[in-house]
Amino acid sequence: MAKRLKDTAIRRDRQALLVAVTVVVQAVAAVFFVADALDDVADAGVTTHIAIEGLIAFALLAGVVLGALHMRVLLAEARRREQSLSIARGALGAHVAERFRDWGLTAAESDVALFALKGCDAAEIARLRGAAAGTVRAQLSQVYAKAGVTSQAALVSLFVDDLLDWPQNAGS
Amino acid sequence: MDTTPELTTPRRWDPIVKLTHWGVVAAVIGNAILTEEGSGWHIWLGYGLAALLALRLLWGLIGPAEARFSAFPPSPARAAAHIGEIGRGEVTQHRSHNPLGALMVYAIWATLLVVCGTGIAMSGPPPADPFAQRGEHAERTAATGAQVQEEREEDEAGEERESGEGEGEESELGEVHEIAVNLLYVLIALHLAGVIFETRRSGPQIVRSILPGG
Incomplete structure (x- = not known):
């Protein structure tokens, strides 16, 4: 889950970098082109050739500004997504902690329950906590009993059910 | 909602800031070490640098909040307050350049x-x-391969001619150019010293934020 989020972020960063590189190259090209066009004006005065060059120079400069504006939109969107995600993450964390408190989980049980929510099985939790698998299994069944569920999937569903509010127009 | 994530997520410069920063670095190093003064390559690289600078200044008007001029106004009062903070050993996170850094940025740009x-x-x-x-x-327009060769051979003669151009507007411009470049080297040295100082004071994030992928 976290990995997939990171991949999306990396893909978005790459996209932003591509736009940025384009804008930078365009800016450099525009400056050379404008300087060259001015040189031509100095050499030959205003001719049709110069008029067309002027048009191209204008298009290049407009491209730079529009590219930069597009870049800003991309960055603002990425930032907004990051922010809403971090707010949701914080809210989920607070909610989970509150439920654990309500159920009266001990500190060790809370740790085990958190790993269970993140999708670890008893053996993995035991390895991560450096505890015996039997101990973790006992703690897990304590957690399930206190939460009033019978499986890890049911424990997870409790929180999904609490927090998931499907947007009304998402299906249409 | 607007402020908390700003404070918790470390600052990262956007790709335009990074590209223009390192592009200018490359152009300055190139023109200081690799190209010959007044040569065609020197002029080309200089134009490239001017373009990057122009883009960065445009970005200062329309870029994201932390890249804009409004995020780091050149304010001696703030810089003084910042020095006070350094004296007291306080470390505050800045969304953009810190006030001393801002003065450095404007000095380098100018x-x-x-x-x-x-x-x-x-x-x-x-x-x-x-x-x-x-x-x-x-x-x-008439330049052929042979002519290019010829012109390259003329390089030494060209240099002598340059030193001969002692009088007039050209040499005054040249002098200003040279003085400004030497000032630029001093500012770059100060900039690096500032980065090293700030890294030791408040951690490597300040360097990471300008590196690719940071």
Whole structure:
């Protein structure tokens, strides 16, 4: 889950970098082109050739500004997504902690329950906590009993059910 | 909602800031070490630098909040307050450049503008053929491989001619160009010293934020 989020972020960063590189190259090209066009004006005065060059120079400069504006939109969107995600993450964390408190989980049980929510099985939790698998299994069944569920999937569903509010127009 | 994530997520410069920063670094190093003063390549690289600078200044008007001028106004009062903070050992996170850094940024930009301005005033438009010497690119349209070779051989003669141009506007511009470049080196040294100082004071994040992928 976290990995997939990171991949999306990396893909978005790459996209932003591509736009940025384009804008930078365009800016450099525009400056050379404008300087060259001015040189031509100095050499030959205003001719049709110069008029067309002027048009191209204008298009290049407009491209730079529009590219930069597009870049800003991309960055603002990425930032907004990051922010809403971090707010949701914080809210989920607070909610989970509150439920654990309500159920009266001990500190060790809370740790085990958190790993269970993140999708670890008893053996993995035991390895991560450096505890015996039997101990973790006992703690897990304590957690399930206190939460009033019978499986890890049911424990997870409790929180999904609490927090998931499907947007009304998402299906249409 | 607007402020908390700003404070918790470390600052990262956007790709335009990073590209223009490192592009200018490359152009300054290139023109300081690799290209010959007044050569076609020197002029080309200078124009490239001017373009990057222009883009960064445009970005200062329309870029994201932390890249804009409004995020780091040149304020001696704030800089003084920042020095006070350093004295007291307080470390505050800045969304953009810290107030001392902001003064440095404006000083470097102003110096770069003088360097580019005097450079362009001396060279005129970039030569079509970067191998050509300054002032000789008028005949560039006819430039063949043989001619390019010839012009390169003339390089030494060209240099002598340059030192001969002692009087007049050209040399004044050249002097301003040189003084500004030397000032730029001093500012770069101060900038690096500032980065090293700030890294030891508040951690490597300040460096990471300008590196690719950071």
